Amino acid sequence: MSPTVFRARGFRFFFFSKEERRIHIHVKHPDGEAKFWMTPKIQLAYNRGLSLTQIHEAHSLIEEYDIEIHGAWQRYFQR
Numbered sequence: 001m002s003p004t005v006f007r008a009r010g011f012r013f014f015f016f017s018k019e020e021r022r023i024h025i026h027v028k029h030p031d032g033e034a035k036f037w038m039t040p041k042i043q044l045a046y047n048r049g050l051s052l053t054q055i056h057e058a059h060s061l062i063e064e065y066d067i068e069i070h071g072a073w074q075r076y077f078q079r
Helices: 052-064 066-077
Strands: 004-008 011-014 024-029 032-037 043-048
Touching (some): 004 066, 011 052, 024 052, 032 052
Antiparallel strands (some): 004 011, 011 024, 032 043
């Protein structure tokens, strides 16, 4: 299962329910996908196919939605 946290500017931000416990967010776009660690700071874990501009845009959106991402993570994994 991969709950969607939010969608913005052609990106889908989500996490997998049976993956590691370290807070992170996956990003899917028609051009590719990436994964960002959320702690101890927002950092690119991997990128497959996204341009540098798209990575920067995704990073910016993650910063903007940081509280929502952490809240969704806590709600999902503390049930």
